[in-house]
Amino acid sequence: MGSLQSIERLSLNQITTESWSLREAAEGCARAGIPWISPWRHKVAETGLAESRRLIQGAGLRVSSLCRGGMFPAPTAAEREARLEDNKRAVEEAAELGAEVLVLVCGPSPDRDIDRARGWVTEGIEKLVPFAREHGIKLGIEPLHPMQAAERSVVVTLGQANTMAERFEADDVGVIVDVFHVWWDPELYGQIARAGKRILGFHVSDWIVPTPDLVLGRGMMGDGVIEIRRIREAVEAAGYEGPIEVEIFNRAVWDSPGGEVLARMKERYLEHV
Amino acid sequence: MGSLQSIERLSLNQITTESWSLREAAEGCARAGIPWISPWRHKVAETGLAESRRLIQGAGLRVSSLCRGGMFPAPTAAEREARLEDNKRAVEEAAELGAEVLVLVCGPSPDRDIDRARGWVTEGIEKLVPFAREHGIKLGIEPLHPMQAAERSVVVTLGQANTMAERFEADDVGVIVDVFHVWWDPELYGQIARAGKRILGFHVSDWIVPTPDLVLGRGMMGDGVIEIRRIREAVEAAGYEGPIEVEIFNRAVWDSPGGEVLARMKERYLEHV
Numbered sequence: 253m254g255s256l257q258s259i260e261r262l263s264l265n266q267i268t269t270e271s272w273s274l275r276e277a278a279e280g281c282a283r284a285g286i287p288w289i290s291p292w293r294h295k296v297a298e299t300g301l302a303e304s305r306r307l308i309q310g311a312g313l314r315v316s317s318l319c320r321g322g323m324f325p326a327p328t329a330a331e332r333e334a335r336l337e338d339n340k341r342a343v344e345e346a347a348e349l350g351a352e353v354l355v356l357v358c359g360p361s362p363d364r365d366i367d368r369a370r371g372w373v374t375e376g377i378e379k380l381v382p383f384a385r386e387h388g389i390k391l392g393i394e395p396l397h398p399m400q401a402a403e404r405s406v407v408v409t410l411g412q413a414n415t416m417a418e419r420f421e422a423d424d425v426g427v428i429v430d431v432f433h434v435w436w437d438p439e440l441y442g443q444i445a446r447a448g449k450r451i452l453g454f455h456v457s458d459w460i461v462p463t464p465d466l467v468l469g470r471g472m473m474g475d476g477v478i479e480i481r482r483i484r485e486a487v488e489a490a491g492y493e494g495p496i497e498v499e500i501f502n503r504a505v506w507d508s509p510g511g512e513v514l515a516r517m518k519e520r521y522l523e524h525v
Numbered sequence: 526m527g528s529l530q531s532i533e534r535l536s537l538n539q540i541t542t543e544s545w546s547l548r549e550a551a552e553g554c555a556r557a558g559i560p561w562i563s564p565w566r567h568k569v570a571e572t573g574l575a576e577s578r579r580l581i582q583g584a585g586l587r588v589s590s591l592c593r594g595g596m597f598p599a600p601t602a603a604e605r606e607a608r609l610e611d612n613k614r615a616v617e618e619a620a621e622l623g624a625e626v627l628v629l630v631c632g633p634s635p636d637r638d639i640d641r642a643r644g645w646v647t648e649g650i651e652k653l654v655p656f657a658r659e660h661g662i663k664l665g666i667e668p669l670h671p672m673q674a675a676e677r678s679v680v681v682t683l684g685q686a687n688t689m690a691e692r693f694e695a696d697d698v699g700v701i702v703d704v705f706h707v708w709w710d711p712e713l714y715g716q717i718a719r720a721g722k723r724i725l726g727f728h729v730s731d732w733i734v735p736t737p738d739l740v741l742g743r744g745m746m747g748d749g750v751i752e753i754r755r756i757r758e759a760v761e762a763a764g765y766e767g768p769i770e771v772e773i774f775n776r777a778v779w780d781s782p783g784g785e786v787l788a789r790m791k792e793r794y795l796e797h798v
Contacts (some may be wrong), residue, residue, distance in 0.1 A: 263623035287640045305726040364752050371709070372783035401709035402750045412711040438643070461675045466736055477675050479637050 255522060262521050263316040264282060265455065265499035266295055269354070269513055270506040274299040277510070279471030282311040284514040286420035288495040290316045290355075296345060305349050315427075316353070317392065317453050323359035324376030325369035331370060334489075339380050347387040353452045354384065355392050355428055358407040359486040369406045372455050374416055381424050390450035393417055394428035397436075399466050410443040411435050417450050426450035429487055430499065432457045432470055435478040440470065444486045451492040454524050455499045456480055470500045472516060474524040484525055528754070528795060535538055535562030535794050536589040538728065538772035539568055542786055543779040547572040550783070555584040558785040561768040562587045563628075569618060574734045575704050578622050589626070589768035590665065590701075590726050591619040596632035597649030598642035598679065605645060608632075612653050620660040626725045627657065628665050628701055631680040642679045647689055653696050665703035665725035666690055670709075672739050683707050683716040689722050699723035702760055703772065705730045705743055708751040724765040728772045729753055729798050743773045745789060747797040771797060 261293045264286050268276050275296045281289050289308060296318075308315060321342040326332045339354075346354045356377070361369030367373055377391060395413040397403035407413055413427040427447050432455070434440055444451070458476030463469045473480055484496070498517050505513055539550050547568045562581060569577045569591075580701070581588060586639040589687055599605045612627075619627045634642030650664060657664055669678035672790040680686055686700040692753070700720050702767050705728070707713055709748050717724070731749030736742045773792050778786055 278692075366750075366752070368686070395759050397672065398670065398709040399736065399739070402736070404730055410713060436639075436681050437672040438682060459675055460610070461674070463739055467673070468738060477634070477637050477639075483758070486631050 254525055257386050259521060260287060261284065261494070261496050262286050262518065263290055263495040263497040264514065264517070265290040265319065265497040266292045267319070268498055268500045268505065268517070269510040272510045276302050278307045278311040278313060280510050280514055281313055283511070286514060286518070286520065287314060288316045289313045290319055290497050291349065292319045292497075293342060293345065296349070296511070301348055303347055305478040308349065314495070315349050315351040316497055318342065318349060318351045318353070320355045320357045321380075322342055322405075323390070325359050325361055327362045330374065334381055335466075336376060339376070340383050343380070343384045343387050343389045346389045351389070352427055353390050353392045355394050355453065357394055357396065358405045360401070361401050361406055366401070366406055373406060374419065377416065377420070377425060379430050381420055385424055390423070390452055392423065392428040394430060395433055397433045404482075408484035409437060409439070410447065411439055414443055414446050414450070417447075422450050426452035426456065427452040429483070430455035430457075430481050432459060434460060435483065440483070441486050444483070444490050447490060449491045450489055450505045451487055453494065453497065454484065454487050454492060455497045456521075457498065459501045466500050468503050470502050472500060472505065473498070473520040480524050496521070528796055532558065532791055532794060533560060535788065535791065536563055536591065536768040536770040537790070538770040539565045540592070541771055541773045541778065541790070545783045547577050551584040551586060552604070553579045553667060553787055554586055556784070557694040557791065559787060559791070560587060561589045561770075562586045563592055563770050563772075564622065565592045566615060566618065569622070574618055574621055576589075581622065587771055588622050589623040589630050591615065591622060591626070593625045593628045594631045594664070594745070595629035598634055598645040598793040600635040604695070605649065609649060609652050612649070613656050616653070616657045616660050616662045619662045624662070626665045626724065628667050630667055630669065630676045632677050633674070634679055637675070639679055644653050646679060647692065648688065650693070650698060654693055656662055660752075663696070663725055665701040666698065667703060667727045668706055668774050670706045682710060682726050683720065684712055684713070687716055687723070688717050690720075690779040695723050700723035701728065702756070703728035704751050704753055704756050705732060708756065713756070714759050716765050717756070720763060722764045724760055724763055726767065726770065727760050727765055727772045729756065729794075730771065730773045739775050741776050743775050745773060745778065746771070746793040750773050755758050755795050769794070
């Protein structure tokens with residue numbers, strides 16, 4: 253197993269430095285020599301779309317993805333239409349920022365009927381695809397950890413995401429592999445191979461033990477139990493050679509100075525990814 | 526979809542009344558007309574095995590299962606041997622108490638190599654089966670929720686549990702379906718059908734939103750989002766007609782008077798299971 257020899261594929265998923273504005277994140281990456289960034293829409297909205305683009309380009313960064321579209325299920329047709337409209341805005345923002353991929357966090361079910369909600373996800377993607385294609389944006393279905401099935405995503409395994417993605421052209425819809433969400437899955441390596449060229453993104457962090465929180469409990473790479481390198485090598489064997497995002501939801505990380513977080517992130521990336 | 530018409534299959538999994546001793550739980554069930562109980566080993570140890578048996582029989586209860594064996598993975602052969610010995614004691618206790626099933630919570634990995642730990646689980650079960658068979662005890666592999674993969678069980682899906690169980694005779698090894706652990710799984714209903722006659726136990730509780738804790742966050746049936754009745758009917762369609770255990774890890778439930786918990790449990794069982 254070989255370590256990565258440079259940080260040329262390293263991307264800051266902006267949630268990792270949640271306390272930073274987009275300007276601070278872009279400038280921080282430039283200072284740290286991190287070549288990629290994945291902005292979040294609430295940060296882009298804060299700064300303004302055109303200004304966000306200017307800041308990212310000015311810092312010499314490339315955009316690995318935009319986080320996030322999705323959240324398709326809703327109890328009424330009108331509400332689902334509103335979600336679709338919001339996803340179209342997300343596609344436009346992704347195109348404007350120079351991202352190739354919009355990450356989809358597909359959303360929870362509004363009630364106990366999880367199968368119906370899963371159907372709404374497929375419908376939502378189906379309606380979004382032509383618009384995304386026109387804008388040159390691929391949609392990346394990100395399966396979330398099953399512990400977030402009730403609050404964030406009814407798509408919870410890579411196998412399920414693959415099955416959904418395969419309903420569409422590989423140029424339009426793929427999957428995002430985030431080690432935190434999928435590491436526990438007995439079918440992980442088979443599903444990574446199956447995803448193949450549909451892998452549109454690879455996210456790293458770690459699963460710390462004991463796990464302090466369902467959402468804010470992610471660790472820096474090396475602080476937990478995930479076989480990150482093994483998964484990275486499997487993703488590469490499947491054909492993915494794109495950017496690798498560090499995406500950490502963790503209060504202690506968020507409360508640390510951003511420059512320190514980026515320095516630790518680079519070190520741990522070379523050591524553990 | 527039909528509700529259950531009586532509590533004749535209702536079982537108190539003893540963890541639901543964690544503050545009660547075995548005597549209190551047995552007497553509580555008798556008073557409440559709950560015909561089944563599933564004792565936990567730490568409670569049996571507290572009371573003594575022979576006395577536990579006497580109390581359960583004296584209360585006129587049947588034993589739906591003993592919780593729990595398992596915890597097979599360990600870094601050295603000697604430690605794994607010690608775990609196996611402890612499992613043999615659990616089998617003896619199950620037989621003494623008149624249980625037909627020992628529930629297996631298979632254990633976490635001692636390090637990052639989750640596949641190797643899964644191998645140790647299979648090995649452990651393989652070594653335990655002849656002993657269990659001699660004592661008339663079936664082993665029920667319980668897949669736990671993937672959020673417990675690092676701390677309690679490397680067996681995390683019903684599909685994985687089925688694959689493990691199928692290495693053995695159906696009379697020796699089966700699976701336990703706990704709605705809390707499996708409700709999120711896109712393959713759930715197919716895997717329940719696949720398990721068929723190997724289903725050795727059915728546990729109910731609920732997934733509350735927002736989820737307050739990874740371990741102590743379970744709710745009373747009806748307080749959450751799980752399609753409990755749909756799952757119960759699928760389990761019955763697969764051939765399971767045995768006791769239904771209510772197993773709730775929740776501090777607020779544990780701090781409530783046991784009699785009230787049992788009353789609420791009966792009511793919710795008829796309404797939601």
